[in-house]
Amino acid sequence: MEIKMIECPNGHYYNAAIHSSCPECAKGGVATAPVAVPSFPKTTDPAGADPTFPKTTAPGAVNVVAPAGGQMGHTMPVNNLGGAAVPPTPFSVPTTPGGGLAADSQLEPVVGWLVCIDGPLRGVDFRIHDGYNYIGREEGDIHIHGDNQISRAKHAVISFYAKRQTFHVGPADGRNIIELNGEPVFSPMQMKSFDVLTVGSTKLMLVALCGEHFSWTEGAAND
Secondary structure (H helix, E strand, O other), X not given: OOOOEEEOOOOOEEEOOOOOOOHHHHHOOOOOOOOOOOOOOOOOOHHHHOOOOOOOOOOOOOOXXXXXXXXXXXXXXXXXXXXXXXXXXXXXXXXXXXXXXXXXXXXXXXXXXXXXXXXXXXXXXXXXXXXEEEEEOOOOOEEOOOOOOOOOOOOXXXXXXOOOOEXXXXXXXXXXXXXXXXXXXXXXXXXXXXXXXXXXXXXXXXXXXXXXOOOOOOOOOOO
């Protein structure tokens, strides 16, 4: 809207672009002080000031100018001390040329699982590796969270003996007695697939991977 403020003979100010005569005089009003109308510069084309800034080619479009070289770089995180950006360190597992795990990857192969069939973690499975696997509420190889009848650490232990491909279970430092298939365990006992171990109020079923039909040991039967 065009604004053209003028003063009438009676001291009134009005917009001559809208009114042909003073509207205040027509109403018999008194003179008022003029209202300051700010002036705004016209919108200029960014390309006029900087030829390297391209014009927007479509309504609502956003121009993105690539840096020198023509390629957009990756977002770089800033360190917690406010210093220079540091590239992220990618996580990778060492592999062989064929895609398998490298010999020095330090990953222990799974030999079986304990599956919780009753208790706070019903439905959760736990990996068993070669050697000793300590069971505790908060510490150890197998954590049974939420069962306060299980000691914080080393309540019981389940082991796998690779030379004989056998599993054994026994008590450790826990206060409550553990059970295997409903029988108390006071010393190490052999455990077979689908046997049920009771620790606190939790029941864990053994599902063996290694044994008669499979072994990670080189030269063992792999039927």
